[in-house]
Amino acid sequence: MTDRPLAAIVLAAGKSTRMRSDLPKVLHPLAGRPILSHVLDAVAALAPARTVVVVGPDMAPVAALAAPHQTVVQERPEGSGHAVLCARKALADLARPGSDLLILFGDTPLVEVETFRALVAARDAAPRPDLVLLGFRPAEPRGYGRILCDDDGQPAAIVEERDASDAQRRIDLCNGGLMLVDGGILFALLDKVGKDNAKGEYYLTDLVALARAAGHGTAVVETELEQVMGINTRAELAIAEAVLQSRLRGRALAGGATLVDPTTVWFSWDTRLGRDVTVQPNVFFGPGVVVGDDVEIRAFCHLEGVRIEAGAKIGPFARLRPDSVIGVGARIGNFVEVKNATFGEGAKANHLAYVGDSRVGVGANVGAGVITCNYDGFAKHATEIGAGAFIGSNVALVAPVTVGAGAIVGAGSTIVEDVPADAVAVGRGRQENRAGGAARLRARRGGAKRKAAEG
Ligand code: UD1
Ligand code: MG
Numbered sequence: 382m383t384d385r386p387l388a389a390i391v392l393a394a395g396k397s398t399r400m401r402s403d404l405p406k407v408l409h410p411l412a413g414r415p416i417l418s419h420v421l422d423a424v425a426a427l428a429p430a431r432t433v434v435v436v437g438p439d440m441a442p443v444a445a446l447a448a449p450h451q452t453v454v455q456e457r458p459e460g461s462g463h464a465v466l467c468a469r470k471a472l473a474d475l476a477r478p479g480s481d482l483l484i485l486f487g488d489t490p491l492v493e494v495e496t497f498r499a500l501v502a503a504r505d506a507a508p509r510p511d512l513v514l515l516g517f518r519p520a521e522p523r524g525y526g527r528i529l530c531d532d533d534g535q536p537a538a539i540v541e542e543r544d545a546s547d548a549q550r551r552i553d554l555c556n557g558g559l560m561l562v563d564g565g566i567l568f569a570l571l572d573k574v575g576k577d578n579a580k581g582e583y584y585l586t587d588l589v590a591l592a593r594a595a596g597h598g599t600a601v602v603e604t605e606l607e608q609v610m611g612i613n614t615r616a617e618l619a620i621a622e623a624v625l626q627s628r629l630r631g632r633a634l635a636g637g638a639t640l641v642d643p644t645t646v647w648f649s650w651d652t653r654l655g656r657d658v659t660v661q662p663n664v665f666f667g668p669g670v671v672v673g674d675d676v677e678i679r680a681f682c683h684l685e686g687v688r689i690e691a692g693a694k695i696g697p698f699a700r701l702r703p704d705s706v707i708g709v710g711a712r713i714g715n716f717v718e719v720k721n722a723t724f725g726e727g728a729k730a731n732h733l734a735y736v737g738d739s740r741v742g743v744g745a746n747v748g749a750g751v752i753t754c755n756y757d758g759f760a761k762h763a764t765e766i767g768a769g770a771f772i773g774s775n776v777a778l779v780a781p782v783t784v785g786a787g788a789i790v791g792a793g794s795t796i797v798e799d800v801p802a803d804a805v806a807v808g809r810g811r812q813e814n815r816a817g818g819a820a821r822l823r824a825r826r827g828g829a830k831r832k833a834a835e836g
Contacts, residue, residue: 387501388475388564389429390468391420391447393487394437394455399614405443407487409618412625413649413668416612417446419490419625424483426494427501430475433468434487460582461558462574469568478565484585485559489611491624492559492604499602500561510535510598511566512589515557519606525555526586528601536599539586543579554601556586557609566597625650633660655691664696669703687719690726708743722753725768737761742768742786750775767802 397406407417417434424432434447435455444452455467465484469476476482481504483497496515503513514536516528524542527549531537539556540549567588574587592599612618629648633640637656640646645662652666655674664678667685672678676689679696686703689695692710699713702720707713711724714731722736725743730736732749738761739753745766753764754777764778767786772778774792784790785802794808 385479385481385504386475386564387427387429387481387483388472389424389427389432389483389485390465390472391417391424391432391434391485391487392461392464393417393443394435394440394458394464394467395488396437396458397488397613400618401615405437405440406612407443408446409612411490411612411618411622411650412629413651415446416490416618416621417443417487419650420485420487420492421447421450423490423492423494424485424497427483427497429483431472433471435464435467460576460580461585462571462583462587465585466568466571466583472564476564476568478563480564482562482564482567483559484562486611488613489558489609491610491621492557492608496602496604496608499604500559503600503602504561504563506600508598510600511563512536512592512597512599513561514539514589514599514601515559515609516554516601516603517557517606517609518553518603519555522550522553522555527552528554528556528589530554530601536589536601537593538590539584541578541580541584541586554603557604558611559609560585560588562588562592563597566592566595570595661697673709736764738780739764739766741766742770744768745770745772747772748774748776748792752777754779 393407400406408415411419432450434450434452436443436452437458438454438456451471453467453471455464481501500513500515504510514528526539526541527545528536529538529540570588570591573591574583576583578584589599607624610621612621626647630640630643630646633654636654638654638658638660640660642662646660647665649666649668651668653671655672657674658672658676660678661680663681665683669686670684671688673689673691675692677694682696682699684701687701687705687707689707690709693707694712696715698715700718704721705719706723708724708726708728710727712729712731713719716733717730718735720737722739724741727744728741730747734747734751736747736753738755741747745768751772755761755764762780764780765783766772767784767788769787770784771789773790776790777795779795779797782796782799784800787803788800789805790796790800791807794806796806796808800806
């Protein structure tokens with residue numbers, strides 16, 4: 382690879398009105414994190430000396446997300462060429478002959494690192510072009526800028542759809558938007574860009590003709606539509622999500638997981654699955670899930686911010702919420718909700734329980750219908766369940782409370798005091814059996830019911 386210094390300019394100042402959203406477009410989530418984070422992460426793989434993000438006014442949340450990368454504000458959206466010029470000062474030291482300036486779009490998150498590398502590699506190939514474009518040939522080129530090539534097949538100009546002649550519109554090689562430009566020419570050429578065009582904007586794309594006129598070499602690297610697809614509408618956001626999900630599923634399968642019905646499993650960008658994990662249909666992975674080897678996740682689970690250790694069995698219909706750890710071989714069954722809780726090795730909560738702000742010891746058993754009452758309306762409190770303890774069905778554990786190791790809590794108890802290790806605790810109303818009482822009651826109440834029906 383090259384040892385030329387590289388800097389990246391990410392354009393994100395566009396108004397994105399077509400999203401019809403109060404949230405800046407690049408903050409909309411895709412596979413569990415903002416669109417812009419995908420772009421910044423992909424470019425980080427190239428280890429640029431600097432990344433500058435161009436944002437619009439009133440986009441403080443975008444700047445906050447981009448940090449620690451530098452942001453510059455484009456006060457008015459006067460076009461992509463103008464947006465790049467806004468980064469001039471921030472890159473003054475890196476914009477010199479022989480450096481690489483990579484321009485990319487904050488709303489185009491599906492470009493893969495290999496494609497960035499291909500652009501950089503094209504700069505190295507003879508005759509060492511000063512400007513490399515990313516092109517693609519969509520089945521339906523409408524809306525995109527067309528790349529006009531010379532007889533040698535090198536880009537001579539880009540003409541935007543609105544400014545194109547009918548003949549030019551028939552060209553199928555389109556501009557993906559990204560480009561890699563020599564640091565010695567970028568800003569000097571942008572100074573020459575005018576706005577005498579259909580949109581009245583400073584087009585970044587005018588750079589190509591200007592570069593050629595000044596005797597600089599150009600080249601184009603081709604990729605597929607899927608990578609350069611920009612997100613302008615909610616419909617495109619959904620398409621991008623589908624593309625990303627399909628990549629993430631492919632990665633999970635290649636990594637040694639079985640997905641019984643891949644298209645029904647939804648991953649986050651950071652989901653990590655071990656070997657021989659089985660995921661049944663309709664499972665949702667929110668951000669921050671790490672799954673160990675040999676884990677089985679049965680149908681219809683919703684997981685987020687949880688580490689599931691080797692051999693555990695989850696679901697069907699389990700909900701695991703952030704800051705939880707399910708230990709080796711532990712079992713979380715149907716309709717169990719776990720939040721900020723740790724289950725030790727082999728611990729179980731098999732049916733219908735809520736376990737929050739809790740630690741469940743090794744081999745402990747949480748029965749059906751157990752609730753840790755962690756919230757008193759003001760603050761959250763912790764529940765400790767010791768190793769090997771047995772919590773009977775329908776027990777309310779009113780936190781803060783500790784059940785000692787090996788203790789047994791009788792079904793239906795409301796536990797408000799700590800239970801010592803190995804004790805049996807029962808905390809419920811005492812049962813009373815009245816012999817023959819049912820027959821007496823029927824005789825009395827049945828008569829009354831008849832009279833009411835006759836009256
Ligand atoms: C652009 C290209 C077009 C290409 C297409 C690929 C230009 C002139 N045209 O068109 O050739 O086929 O992308 O998707 O570049 N932006 C700013 N400030 C502005 C204007 C735009 O930051 O004043 C940013 C946008 O946020 C976006 C990017 O620049 O990230 C591209 O702008 P957009 O308006 O989407 O250009 P397109 O019309 O899609
Ligand atoms: Mg666009």
